Amino acid sequence: MPDLILEHEEIVEQSTTRTYYTRFSLGQRYLHGVVMATFLGLALTGMVLRFSRSGWGSSFAGVVGGFGAILFFHKFCAVILSAAFLVHLGDVLHRGLIQRDKGTFWGPNSMVPNLKDLKDLYGHLRWFFWRGPQPKFEHFAYWEKFDYWAVFWGMGIIGFSGYIMWFSTLFAKVLPGSWLNIALLIHGEEALLAVWFIFAIHFFNTHLRPGSFPMDLVIFTGSENDAEMKEKRSGEYQRLAGADQLEARKTFAPTRWLKNFGRTMGAVVIVIGFVLLWLTVASFVKGQ
Amino acid sequence: MLHVAAALLLALGTAGGAAAGASKGVDCLSCHADQSLTDQAGHSVYVDQAKHKASVHGSLSCTDCHSDISDYPHPEKLSQVACETCHSSEAGDVDASMHKKAASPSCLACHNSPHEIVPVSDPRSPVYQLNVPRTCGTCHGNQDFAKQHGLANVYQGYMDSIHGFALNKSGLLVAASCVSCHGSHKILSHKDPQSRTYRTNIPNTCGSCHAGTKAEYFAGIHGRKLNAGDTKAPVCIDCHTAHQISRAENVAWQAKTPATCGSCHKKQLSTYSDSFHAQVSALGYVEVARCGNCHRNHEILPASDPKSSVAPANLVATCSRCHAGANASFVSYRPHADTRDMKSFPALYFSARFMNLLLGGVLSFFGLHTILWFIRSVVHQAGNHASVDTNA
Numbered sequence: 001m002p003d004l005i006l007e008h009e010e011i012v013e014q015s016t017t018r019t020y021y022t023r024f025s026l027g028q029r030y031l032h033g034v035v036m037a038t039f040l041g042l043a044l045t046g047m048v049l050r051f052s053r054s055g056w057g058s059s060f061a062g063v064v065g066g067f068g069a070i071l072f073f074h075k076f077c078a079v080i081l082s083a084a085f086l087v088h089l090g091d092v093l094h095r096g097l098i099q100r101d102k103g104t105f106w107g108p109n110s111m112v113p114n115l116k117d118l119k120d121l122y123g124h125l126r127w128f129f130w131r132g133p134q135p136k137f138e139h140f141a142y143w144e145k146f147d148y149w150a151v152f153w154g155m156g157i158i159g160f161s162g163y164i165m166w167f168s169t170l171f172a173k174v175l176p177g178s179w180l181n182i183a184l185l186i187h188g189e190e191a192l193l194a195v196w197f198i199f200a201i202h203f204f205n206t207h208l209r210p211g212s213f214p215m216d217l218v219i220f221t222g223s224e225n226d227a228e229m230k231e232k233r234s235g236e237y238q239r240l241a242g243a244d245q246l247e248a249r250k251t252f253a254p255t256r257w258l259k260n261f262g263r264t265m266g267a268v269v270i271v272i273g274f275v276l277l278w279l280t281v282a283s284f285v286k287g288q
Numbered sequence: 289m290l291h292v293a294a295a296l297l298l299a300l301g302t303a304g305g306a307a308a309g310a311s312k313g314v315d316c317l318s319c320h321a322d323q324s325l326t327d328q329a330g331h332s333v334y335v336d337q338a339k340h341k342a343s344v345h346g347s348l349s350c351t352d353c354h355s356d357i358s359d360y361p362h363p364e365k366l367s368q369v370a371c372e373t374c375h376s377s378e379a380g381d382v383d384a385s386m387h388k389k390a391a392s393p394s395c396l397a398c399h400n401s402p403h404e405i406v407p408v409s410d411p412r413s414p415v416y417q418l419n420v421p422r423t424c425g426t427c428h429g430n431q432d433f434a435k436q437h438g439l440a441n442v443y444q445g446y447m448d449s450i451h452g453f454a455l456n457k458s459g460l461l462v463a464a465s466c467v468s469c470h471g472s473h474k475i476l477s478h479k480d481p482q483s484r485t486y487r488t489n490i491p492n493t494c495g496s497c498h499a500g501t502k503a504e505y506f507a508g509i510h511g512r513k514l515n516a517g518d519t520k521a522p523v524c525i526d527c528h529t530a531h532q533i534s535r536a537e538n539v540a541w542q543a544k545t546p547a548t549c550g551s552c553h554k555k556q557l558s559t560y561s562d563s564f565h566a567q568v569s570a571l572g573y574v575e576v577a578r579c580g581n582c583h584r585n586h587e588i589l590p591a592s593d594p595k596s597s598v599a600p601a602n603l604v605a606t607c608s609r610c611h612a613g614a615n616a617s618f619v620s621y622r623p624h625a626d627t628r629d630m631k632s633f634p635a636l637y638f639s640a641r642f643m644n645l646l647l648g649g650v651l652s653f654f655g656l657h658t659i660l661w662f663i664r665s666v667v668h669q670a671g672n673h674a675s676v677d678t679n680a
Contacts, residue, residue, distance in 0.1 A: 049564075053570045172614070178620050180618075181621060181625040210662070
């Protein structure tokens with residue numbers, strides 16, 4: 001059984017000779033966990049309504065316990081996700097505006113796009129066509145920033161339009177009722193974009209592409225080893241090494257329990273996501 | 289007529305003529321009381337005297353109906369009894385009906401054994417209200433028969449309907465049986481303008497029981513159009529079907545109502561389908577507005593009519609039935625907004641186009657980006673492995 005032996009050697013090698021560096025804080029990992037779980041709940045219950053004329057939509061609604069249950073789960077997940085969004089926003093603003101941490105809005109660890117992201121995108125596209133070297137990505141690569149801002153914008157837009165519909169009579173006291181038409185349109189379309197983007201593009205970019213396949217566990221374990229870091233984020237690795245800051249990022253190798261937890265969670269979410277991706281694309285093509 | 293004939297025959301009987309001897313019935317029964325007695329073809333010619341005495345014809349003697357018998361022994365082959373001799377009005381109706389045209393059933397096909405006919409109010413009668421569907425069903429519930437005569441097989445549909453259920457399961461005499469709508473003797477084709485089931489007569493036929501609904505229907509636009517001579521105006525059966533009529537509270541039926549209305553109101557169905565109301569309704573749940581919740585079910589009026597539930601002045605009241613606290617601004621929501629109609633809904637139209645561009649743009653760009661990345665990465669990985677192999 002050569003595969004097993006190889007895997008065994010890999011584990012031994014990783015845990016003994018590899019150095020591990022922190023990529024995500026515990027808070028960031030929890031935040032991602034909450035966003036992931038609630039997004040999945042929102043996507044499942046929401047897409048059932050978006051494609052209510054499909055057979056799978058009504059079957060799912062029946063299994064969950066009907067329309068009342070679907071709406072309850074949808075709102076339940078929405079409230080938790082909104083809370084997570086506000087906590088994150090509060091944290092970012094606190095760090096950036098009160099603690100005056102300039103790295104929040106500017107620099108290699110910031111989510112704010114900069115000129116290097118444009119250059120990296122251009123360089124990456126050139127690399128796709130064998131026209132240049134792989135760009136040296138920083139802490140957050142351009143597609144990761146896009147993921148972040150897509151979710152950020154999505155939560156704002158989908159959340160706001162969702163609350164407009166939830167409290168429609170209340171909103172109508174300040175806004176014209178015709179906004180409700182636009183609210184449902186944007187809510188559904190933006191949600192469809194989010195579902196397809198996350199379950200196709202995000203899954204591929206972070207987990208399924210060669211180099212990460214079948215799963216990048218870093219969001220669950222919080223750390224990655226030097227080989228992964230050098231391959232995926234050589235810009236950051238070289239910057240930290242050059243400034244003698246690598247040592248400060250060093251951490252313990254993730255425990256087997258944590259890795260298995262990450263594998264299980266990730267696998268479940270990826271499978272559910274792919275099923276929903278398949279169903280929604282099929283229904284969309286059929287015009288349901 | 290019937291009484292006159294009976295009295296006349298009674299008089300003849302007491303006179304004691306040759307024919308009168310047979311007409312007493314006593315003599316006939318000296319043979320026909322034998323249960324094993326059959327004609328040449330093997331059909332039983334037994335007559336149950338007790339049952340005959342208890343029947344509506346109990347006061348008549350044999351030769352009143354079998355009038356070609358005047359002596360004994362009588363001919364083996366007798367002519368068919370002519371019910372119309374007495375029942376001329378009913379016979380005339382049958383003659384004008386589909387049944388006569390189809391040359392099929394005789395009186396006995398529905399009224400059963402000629403010697404044992406009981407009044408229609410007697411639960412033993414095959415044409416007693418609760419027995420009518422089964423009696424008609426002996427032919428009309430037979431699939432082969434229906435196919436042979438080009439008839440819709442409606443028996444099972446009726447039996448499963450609210451009418452069939454009320455009649456069979458609840459035993460309600462007021463529930464509609466076949467004859468309640470089709471009549472009994474003068475059953476005409478639904479294509480015949482005289483028929484109770486002719487399109488334009490249907491509201492009155494149904495309305496003979498559903499009087500309140502009939503009044504609402506004729507007050508509404510559908511009934512008004514029908515009265516104005518528009519034969520395409522929907523009548524009861526267009527929405528409720530003719531035989532498989534469901535209880536209006538039935539959730540599955542309610543969930544289907546948008547499709548029912550939409551079979552004529554196509555554009556309205558299409559725009560309704562974009563709404564949250566429709567999404568929930570399509571899942572099979574009826575906690576949301578379907579056509580009738582806003583437009584009413586029978587007294588449907590155009591928005592231009594001040595009495596309409598969807599007239600601008602009544603919208604707040606109509607929407608408030610579900611949306612407590614709805615105000616004038618709230619009802620500016622358009623339940624039938626069309627994302628493809630730039631003139632009527634410019635904001636919605638441009639929002640929809642923007643979302644189309646956003647989805648198309650983001651997914652195309654990153655879709656392509658992902659595919660290219662995948663190809664390049666596979667080659668890159670293969671190269672890495674190759675270089676590792678050569679190094680080793």
